[in-house]
Structures are given as C-alpha cells and as structure tokens.
Amino acid sequence: MYRTASRLIYTTFRNYYTVKPNLDKKQYDLAKQIYQKIKAMGPIPVSDYMKEVLIHPSQGYYINREPMGESGDFITSPELSQIFGEMIAIWFLNEWSKVGAPKPFQIVELGPGRGTLMQDILRVFKHFDSLKQANISLVEISPVLSDSQARRLCATTNLNPDQNAVIYREGMSIIENIPVKWYKTLQDVPNVFTLLIANEFFDALPINKFKKTDLGYREILIDIDKDKEGCFRYVLAKEETPTQKLFLRSDESRENFEISPQSLLMIKEIATRIESDGGFCLIADYGHNGEGTDTFRAFKDHKQHDPLIDPGSADLTADVDFAAIKRAGVEDGKVLAFGPVTQRDFLIKMGIEHRIKVLEENADEKQLKSLRFGYDMLMNLEKMGERFKFMALVPSVLEGILKKVPVVGFH
Incomplete structure (x- = not known):
C-alpha cells in the first residue's frame, strides 16, 4: 500500500526479491523495552516512540526488514512506474544545465528504498551522457535496505x-561504472556540488503531537495502559513541554497539530549544503501545506494499523508539513523554495503525458497494462496525484537567473 488509502491490488508493478525474517521475538522485545522505559521515566513523546520503533539499532522496523513491495507494508512511486524516476532525472538535468552543469558532482538520495529511483535516474543521466565525474551518495541506516x-x-x-x-x-x-557510497547521515556525505532527492523520506521522521485544551496547548504523550497489560495509550502532558516551548507558533489555531523538529533541522542542513556546495534539492512526499491535523498512523500488510499495537511490526508515518519545512528552509536566506505543488501538476509540467505516449507505442499488451496502471496510480487525484506533493530548494544566488528561466515543474 502507498500509505494513503485502504487497499491496493497488486497485478502489474515491478517484481522484486524480498527479505522477510521472523521478527516476532524482536517485536516482543521492543515492546517490552518501551514498556520498561515508560515505567521508569514516565510518558514519552510520540517522537521518542517513533525513534524506538523505527530505528532501534537492533530491533527497529527499518533495521530488520524490507518494508516495501507486495510482501511488505507499503509501496512507493518509483516501484509503480519507471516514469516517476525519469521525470525526476529530467528535472535535475534541466536545472543543473542552467548553471553550466558543474563537475565533479554527486547525486544524493535520502532513504533510497530498494534503489529503484536511483537506478531510473542513472539510466536517464547515462542516456544524456551526463555521468562524467559523478558520484552516488546514498544515506541509509538500514542494513537490509542497503543490501x-x-x-x-x-x-x-x-x-x-x-x-x-x-x-x-x-x-x-x-x-556507467561510477562510485556508489553508503552513509548513515547526510553530515557524512562529501561537500561537492549536489543533486539531492528525498522521496518519501520526511514522512518517516519523528513527530510530536499537540492538542488544544482549556489550559492551552498540551503535548500528546504515550503512556502504559493500566487497564490492558502490556499495552500503550495516549495521554496529555500536564504542563508545557520543551518541544512545545521551542516550536509552537504564536499564530497556531488548529485543534490538533504535529511538529517534526528533526524535519526542520534536516531541511536547514540541506539548505546550508545547497548554498555552500552548490546544487539543487527535490522533495517528494505525501503531506499538506500547514492545514494538517492528526495524521500519525501505521501501516501493516498494506492496511492501516493501530500505531500503539505490536510496535515494530508496522511502519509509522505522518503527513509532511510542507509549510513548516519551507519556512525553516528559507529562514536564513540561503535558498529559495518552490512549491509545494501536487504530484499530478509536477509530473504534467515535466512532460509525463508525452513520455507515456512514447512508451505505449512500443509496449506489448502486458507492458501496456503495467504502464497504464502505474500512470493511474501516480496521477489520479483520488490516489497519489493530489496527496503527494513536490517542493524544490535552489541556492538564493540564482534568483536573478530563475526570474528569466523559472524552475521547471513549479510554474
């Protein structure tokens, strides 16, 4: 499932090998560890819970499994159609050429999944003979996924x-036989002209949840459910929390909302890199433009799942607040931000209609069915077309150039 609807029929998307270990014991151990932590320290923020569940060094959801695909818990756009990656590659080639296609350069991907998107990007770059003096830098914490x-x-x-x-x-x-290197953090990636893609990366970063009460906003925490042995429940913090004091905006008015401090720090790190080293960043994810409320959820076997049940057995995710990361990205004046725009609008402006016609002309019946299925999933407003958004970051020094030649896909 693509983490936005209740059901997806798998008939025509790409085939993959899968690693599906027996995780029952590890999941039990993780739940026990979280239980003991809360028992000792008191209720914990949702962000702490997400970190434990998703990236615990030995028991985390992303550390132990391949979560994508038919036998996983969700599916991403690159796995549905090669066209998705091709349009992203064309975007980078177009913007890169505006500044003279500087070399050496690197293509960086945050959370590269199974490597499908990077594979499609490399194929397009090779077609245009654009991989000379290139390096690939992948930021991945999962041993299973890096494999x-x-x-x-x-x-x-x-x-x-x-x-x-x-x-x-x-x-x-x-x-093209170019170097590919794996890193645990973006900070470790070399400082060189960078084309950076983050597809469904920010949605997995931890969030803090808040609710408006008669006493003002209070953070929603996770506590032990005293009525159900070994289970968890949501509770409200009695006082203002440090995260609330640091990140709550004075003009906030929503009854419920979420903040991802790690996302705000990450976008600032990207902005600093883009300004200092040169480059472009493209972010694709499902999310909202500041109007989202309660979006924290879990997915297991392509169905929505209670995030507090069997921690470690399901993917935890929340809609990306594009308004928040955009504000943080441009705050220091290092970069310009474009978007967010819907995935449908972005792909249309990138020429997806022309590309699919070319592919259809040379496709057999089975390939044609696959192409149309993938296209519908990516573009249909009731599927991925509207829920998924694109946003770009470019160095602020390019403002003059971009007034004459606007960033493609966003105008």
Whole structure:
C-alpha cells in the first residue's frame, strides 16, 4: 500500500526479491523495552516512540526488514512506474544545465528504498551522457535496505568492517561504472556540488503531537495502559513541554497539530549544503501545506494499523508539513523554495503525458497494462496525484537567473 488509502491490488508493478525474517521475538522485545522505559521515566513523546520503533539499532522496523513491495507494508512511486524516476532525472538535468552543469558532482538520495529511483535516474543521466565525474551518495541506516540497494545498483560492493566508518559500504554502479557510497547521515556525505532527492523520506521522521485544551496547548504523550497489560495509550502532558516551548507558533489555531523538529533541522542542513556546495534539492512526499491535523498512523500488510499495537511490526508515518519545512528552509536566506505543488501538476509540467505516449507505442499488451496502471496510480487525484506533493530548494544566488528561466515543474 502507498500509505494513503485502504487497499491496493497488486497485478502489474515491478517484481522484486524480498527479505522477510521472523521478527516476532524482536517485536516482543521492543515492546517490552518501551514498556520498561515508560515505567521508569514516565510518558514519552510520540517522537521518542517513533525513534524506538523505527530505528532501534537492533530491533527497529527499518533495521530488520524490507518494508516495501507486495510482501511488505507499503509501496512507493518509483516501484509503480519507471516514469516517476525519469521525470525526476529530467528535472535535475534541466536545472543543473542552467548553471553550466558543474563537475565533479554527486547525486544524493535520502532513504533510497530498494534503489529503484536511483537506478531510473542513472539510466536517464547515462542516456544524456551526463555521468562524467559523478558520484552516488546514498544515506541509509538500514542494513537490509542497503543490501537491496547494492544488489540493484552495483555488481559487487564491499562492506567496511569498521563499525564507526563514515562510508560503511561502497561499490561501482552497473550503469556507467561510477562510485556508489553508503552513509548513515547526510553530515557524512562529501561537500561537492549536489543533486539531492528525498522521496518519501520526511514522512518517516519523528513527530510530536499537540492538542488544544482549556489550559492551552498540551503535548500528546504515550503512556502504559493500566487497564490492558502490556499495552500503550495516549495521554496529555500536564504542563508545557520543551518541544512545545521551542516550536509552537504564536499564530497556531488548529485543534490538533504535529511538529517534526528533526524535519526542520534536516531541511536547514540541506539548505546550508545547497548554498555552500552548490546544487539543487527535490522533495517528494505525501503531506499538506500547514492545514494538517492528526495524521500519525501505521501501516501493516498494506492496511492501516493501530500505531500503539505490536510496535515494530508496522511502519509509522505522518503527513509532511510542507509549510513548516519551507519556512525553516528559507529562514536564513540561503535558498529559495518552490512549491509545494501536487504530484499530478509536477509530473504534467515535466512532460509525463508525452513520455507515456512514447512508451505505449512500443509496449506489448502486458507492458501496456503495467504502464497504464502505474500512470493511474501516480496521477489520479483520488490516489497519489493530489496527496503527494513536490517542493524544490535552489541556492538564493540564482534568483536573478530563475526570474528569466523559472524552475521547471513549479510554474
């Protein structure tokens, strides 16, 4: 499931190998650990709960499994159609060419999934003979997913035995034989001209939840459910929390809302890199433009699941607040932000209609069915077309150029 509706029929999207280990014991251990933490320290923020569930070093959801695909819990746009990645590659090529296509450069992906999107991007760059002096930098914390990415992108890769190594895996790409390196954080990625893509990355970053009460806003915390042994429940903080004091906007009026401090810090880090090293950033995710309320949820086996039941067995996610990350991104004047625009609008402006016609002309019946299925999923307003948004960051020094030649896809 693509984390926005209740059901998805799998008939025509890409086929993948899958790693599906037995996780029952690890899930139980994780729930027990969270239970003991709350028992010792008191109720915890939703953000702390998300971190434990998703990225616990040995028991986290993303650490132990391949969550995407038919046998996983959700599906992403690159797996539905090659056209998605092709349109993103064309966007980067177009903006990169406006500034003279500087070299050397790197293509950076945050949370690369199975490597499908990067594979499609590399194929397009190779078609336009644009991979000279290029490097691929992948920011991935999951050993399972990095293994999938390695098998898809490289003939062979080497794992660094040093647990503290900045580059923990590296190889040469099958497409054009260029270096591919894996990092745990964006901070570790080299400082060089950067084309950065973050597709369904921000939605997995931890959030804090808040509710308006008679005493003002209070943070929603997670506590032990005393009426159900071994279970959890939501409670309201009795006093203002540090996160509330730091991040609550004075003009906030929603009954319920969410803040992702880590997303705000990440977008500032991206902005600093884009300004200092040169480059462009494209963000694609499902989200809202500041009007979202209660969006925290879980997905298991392509169905919505209670986030507080069996922690570690389901993906936890929340809609991206594009208004918030846009404000944070441009706050210091380092970059200009464009969007958010709907996925449908972005892909139309990028020429998806022309591309699918070309592919259809050369497709057999099975391929045609797959193409039309993927196109509908990406573009239909009741599926991914409206729920998913695109936003771009470009260096503020390009403002003059962009007045003459606007950023494609956003005008």
